[in-house]
Amino acid sequence: MGLTLSIDVGTTNIKAALVDEAGQLYGKTQKISTALESDASGRAEHDPHRLREALLEVCRRAADRHGSEIDMLALTSYMFGLVLLNQDGEPLTRISTFADTTAQAHFPRFLAAVGDVDDMYLRTGCPPIFQYPANRLHHIGVTQPQIAARTAHVLDSKAFLMHALTGEYVSDYSTANSLGCLDISGRWDESIIGATGFAVGQFPRVLNGLTDKVPLLPAICRHLGVREGTAIAAGLYDGGAVAAAMTGFAEGIGVGNFGTSGMFRIPTPAPVEDLQGGLIQSCLLRPGRFFTGAGINNCTSATNLLLSLLGENLDYLQKTPLSVPGANGVMTFPYFTGERDMIVGNIGTGVVMGLGAASTRDDLARSFLEGIAFSYLLVKNRLDPHRQIEEFRLGGGASANAQWMQIMADVLDLRVCVTQNPEMGIIGAACMARYGEGSDLIECSRRIMREATVFEPIARHAKIYAALAERYFSIRQALRAPLLARLEQSAD
CATH class of the missing domain: 3.30.420.40 (ATPase, nucleotide binding domain)
Incomplete structure (x- = not known):
């Protein structure tokens, strides 16, 4: 062997x-x-x-x-x-x-x-x-x-x-x-x-x-x-290696990474054009084969900031029941290091809206997790307007947070399949080195995912988030003007 x-x-x-x-x-x-x-x-x-x-x-x-x-x-x-x-x-x-x-x-x-x-x-x-x-x-x-x-x-x-x-x-x-x-x-x-x-x-x-x-x-x-x-x-790059371990780039399955940054991608035979939004990257795996989607700049990097501000550790986000779907009206737009699109892009910074006298730290914390989930939803909507993706498979350190993964399933209204193995990048890179890109790689990835944990969307939560998403993305679109004004002010 x-x-x-x-x-x-x-x-x-x-x-x-x-x-x-x-x-x-x-x-x-x-x-x-x-x-x-x-x-x-x-x-x-x-x-x-x-x-x-x-x-x-x-x-x-x-x-x-x-x-x-x-x-x-x-x-x-x-x-x-x-x-x-x-x-x-x-x-x-x-x-x-x-x-x-x-x-x-x-x-x-x-x-x-x-x-x-x-x-x-x-x-x-x-x-x-x-x-x-x-x-x-x-x-x-x-x-x-x-x-x-x-x-x-x-x-x-x-x-x-x-x-x-x-x-x-x-x-x-x-x-x-x-x-x-x-x-x-x-x-x-x-x-x-x-x-x-x-x-x-x-x-x-x-x-x-x-x-x-x-x-x-x-x-x-x-x-x-x-x-x-x-x-x-x-x-391949790290996200591609994770995908190789989880799906072998099979059709109908979205693949994500959930760590300091994140991604949502699907295999495509040709680039996907997104001239208006400037969000979608068609990453070249080899000539004639692409891994298309987008990266999300702010995942655990955003929640690390939250924990620092609250004086809490990771157990707080993993083990404390955080507020309710919609976070009692608190919305976080977690663009602390900008984002990879033409709306927020290089002018991005973090924005929290909806805080009031009755707001709690649990509302704020949940709004951070929801805001990052909405970043994934934005990519999914651009990639999958006809809802052909059947499952979203995730790897990366933050996927160990079961509460967050349920929020992801509810926001995406999609089954989320999470590997319990924290080393999917290592495993995927090794599998590609041994099996290349053919059927043996797909079969190997199926064996690897047999023990994965599945989060099904909760229907009543998914309905809340579907209504909230339109409002969230409308505000996100409108953020460009004040973000530009802030940038101009800081340059003075």
Whole structure:
């Protein structure tokens, strides 16, 4: 029986574990914290040297004494990462993440440099929102020309980690897509990259993460105790890896991740256009295959703020019965780090409405959970206007909160199927590395999901939320004007 050493690099932790051929964890998951460096400027970055050291250490711990049984490695990592390297492969910047807002105010200048914004969206499948690193690249070129002049390699998070393990500058289509300048056929877009002030030749080679593997450096093989020539699968981004473990990208099933950020996606054979809303991203898995939907910036990042303000811990949200559906009129619009659409986008901030003298902290807390659920509903409505999705499958740390998952089922009016395994990214990456994208992957994912917990929508609650949703989205649409006014005021 061969083992896969599978690695999952998130914004808060880097994890690694051994996975057997049936998609089951073999031994203990190893974890090292990769806390973001942040400050009042909006930075949310990883130190690349520390991340590389953590990668090698967590892999060594996971391999332990099983090197001779490991026949491949697998890697999944977060979207929207960006790091610049010099000719010698040394970082010139830290690795910025989706939570980084330093280039938020710069976004209009980037759009002006691009010109036809709608055409950029149609060519890449990526809506024009500030989180895409193409905007950060333009910002660096304008504000730090000395760094731009020394840049030899423009890398996403996957490409940086693959270089550390293989010595090659390679990424996969899904992670490369998150830079915002890869076209829907899988080629780097010369026009967009040229607008940033950089060149196509500085970007990594892009691989089919569902099938392609790259040999590890001999020194890495020795470090891990594996056979020389052992290869690592290019894999997909973290949300794609979770989906592979939960469905194998089956029809009629939506897939989500529920952690610091979140997602709602479905497989599609072609991009989905959303020019008016600018919400939907058609993430390229490989040419001719897309994982379409949207990310949600604010999930546990929003509730962590809530708990900090209330002086409570996670048990409060998990074990306290929180108010009633609709939170007694309190509505939270949880856009504390902006959102990934054209209405809220780079001008977003948190808004709470409906507080009154009779409001309680339980009303406020429930409104936070409901507000995040409405973010998922907004994506579902755009993706599934004819209600063809039969089930929504969720993974990620926050899916362990049963109260929140029931709210999700009620708001979406959809069966929510939650895995009890917290390591679906690790497992999904390993399953793809072993089985590719065919029927064996689907069968493996079915076995993995047999023990999942199902939350059925409560009819009377779903009816309340259906009535509330129209009001919620109407207010959300109207928020753009005051958010813009706030942005103008803060700039004065």
